[in-house]
Amino acid sequence: MSEIDTSVSPVDEPGDRDDFYDVIILGAGLSGIDAAYRLTQDNPTLRYLILERRERVGGTWDLFRYPGIRSDSDIFTLSFPFEPWRRPEALAQGADIRNYVEHTAEKYGIADHIRFGQHVTAADWDSSTDTWTISATADDASRSYRTRFVYFATGYYDYDDPYTPQFAGIDDFTGTVVHPQQWPDDLDHTGKNIVVIGSGATAVSLIPSLAKSAGHVTMLQRSPSYIVSMSQAQKLNPLIRKLLPPKAAHQVIRTRYAAQTAAMVHALHRFPKIGRKLLTSGVRKELPDNYPVEVHFNPSYDPWDQRMCMVPDADLFEQISAGSVEMVTDHIDRIDTTGVALKSGRHLDADVIVTATGLNLQAFGGVRIRVDDAEVKPHDRFVFKSHLLEDVPNLAWSVGYTNASWTLRADMTARAVAKLLHYMRSHGYTHAYPHLGEVSMPSQPLWDLKAGYVLRAPDALPKSGTHGYWKVRHNYYRDAIDHHTDDIEKSMVFGHVPVRARSL
Numbered sequence: 391m392s393e394i395d396t397s398v399s400p401v402d403e404p405g406d407r408d409d410f411y412d413v414i415i416l417g418a419g420l421s422g423i424d425a426a427y428r429l430t431q432d433n434p435t436l437r438y439l440i441l442e443r444r445e446r447v448g449g450t451w452d453l454f455r456y457p458g459i460r461s462d463s464d465i466f467t468l469s470f471p472f473e474p475w476r477r478p479e480a481l482a483q484g485a486d487i488r489n490y491v492e493h494t495a496e497k498y499g500i501a502d503h504i505r506f507g508q509h510v511t512a513a514d515w516d517s518s519t520d521t522w523t524i525s526a527t528a529d530d531a532s533r534s535y536r537t538r539f540v541y542f543a544t545g546y547y548d549y550d551d552p553y554t555p556q557f558a559g560i561d562d563f564t565g566t567v568v569h570p571q572q573w574p575d576d577l578d579h580t581g582k583n584i585v586v587i588g589s590g591a592t593a594v595s596l597i598p599s600l601a602k603s604a605g606h607v608t609m610l611q612r613s614p615s616y617i618v619s620m621s622q623a624q625k626l627n628p629l630i631r632k633l634l635p636p637k638a639a640h641q642v643i644r645t646r647y648a649a650q651t652a653a654m655v656h657a658l659h660r661f662p663k664i665g666r667k668l669l670t671s672g673v674r675k676e677l678p679d680n681y682p683v684e685v686h687f688n689p690s691y692d693p694w695d696q697r698m699c700m701v702p703d704a705d706l707f708e709q710i711s712a713g714s715v716e717m718v719t720d721h722i723d724r725i726d727t728t729g730v731a732l733k734s735g736r737h738l739d740a741d742v743i744v745t746a747t748g749l750n751l752q753a754f755g756g757v758r759i760r761v762d763d764a765e766v767k768p769h770d771r772f773v774f775k776s777h778l779l780e781d782v783p784n785l786a787w788s789v790g791y792t793n794a795s796w797t798l799r800a801d802m803t804a805r806a807v808a809k810l811l812h813y814m815r816s817h818g819y820t821h822a823y824p825h826l827g828e829v830s831m832p833s834q835p836l837w838d839l840k841a842g843y844v845l846r847a848p849d850a851l852p853k854s855g856t857h858g859y860w861k862v863r864h865n866y867y868r869d870a871i872d873h874h875t876d877d878i879e880k881s882m883v884f885g886h887v888p889v890r891a892r893s894l
Contacts, residue, residue, distance in 0.1 A: 414537040418442035419449020421543035421788040421800040428804035441508040448488035456573040458599030459484030462591035467795040474640035520820040520887035539784040544755030559724040588746030598705040619704040662692035676707035686717040751850035769849040774824035777803040783821040
């Protein structure tokens, strides 16, 4: 049952409409643009604003500009369900994704609601007025915005500080050291010997592109990852697009890929030993006879304990077979003036060292959240329905799946928040938040991955419960069922701002 405070009357919005918004969305990436579309679809008169720190839309797809940047899940489920992806490839290039996000924002009039160059630092809730004050800096000047509801579409990692281990001797290296998150525009790698440290999605995206013009590229990993080739030449999709209108074709293709990925994840979790054999066998077929697949492509963990790395048309394996890319599985002893010394005794000569060593987790874009002057520590709060925060009013956070594309859950979150806002507006409520009450519930990590960036920062994210709406699942179809059968009042507190606060 819900707890509904009806002791006070609803109020009009604060008087200064030029300074007040129904919703402020933080971030103009995939999640932020999706949210703007969905929220206004259900609430056409909604007054909203998007605050974006960067100078263009795109989020991740504007930040990352290293060679070969591309999606690590199929683009058909990563794209918006309401705007068809019209290009043919299954794994899309980063620049194409950013252009698609920008096109969508322009097409639906969302771009007019974006303010760029806004570095949001704090969000403060005032229960006496049921409003958030959003503090930001722009061009070294401070600015504040007021809103009834705040929607965090800020992703899950630190945009400023990527993760780079402290390698002994790295300051002695006379070449260039670069992290993919901070790739310089003027880096010329033509003819260079490059050592890429890392084995995740960034490394396998970057290396084939580097190998086209580099002298030689070495992929140095401490331990292997699962790497799967995905065909870019789709046979069924062109037929579907020919037979159906663009939006209908997009929905069919999107549904197909979502089901395909869900079935694969379920099967690999259910039969990990068989899955391991199939995955390593697939790699073996792409490489020369007697290649040491067991050394370089047989991880110690089961499939989908970490995200799977996807490569288009076996491009990485082609470069390995051609000899332009070498896989090395070893541990670093130290970095010296000319390259990387390994604990096996081998030395890797390098002109450029790329530290594709991962990200640092960061919830809510690093924004400091306070409720009535009390700071909210994300890791002390449970997440409700995967996007609301325990006892924090009028706040939503969009975060994707670990085993499927980001947008599948981001879009579901946007539609759920749109439904909540419509319910609040139709009932005159000015605040809503989930409340666990006196129930004692064990906690578990929000994400079920054993990836390094998750294990390094156990307190960076809010926590999941173990049952009901308090449990964060990574199962798109079970979440979709819950979304359609959602009880909007369950475990929620609704209420009105006190009458005395009608005039701010």
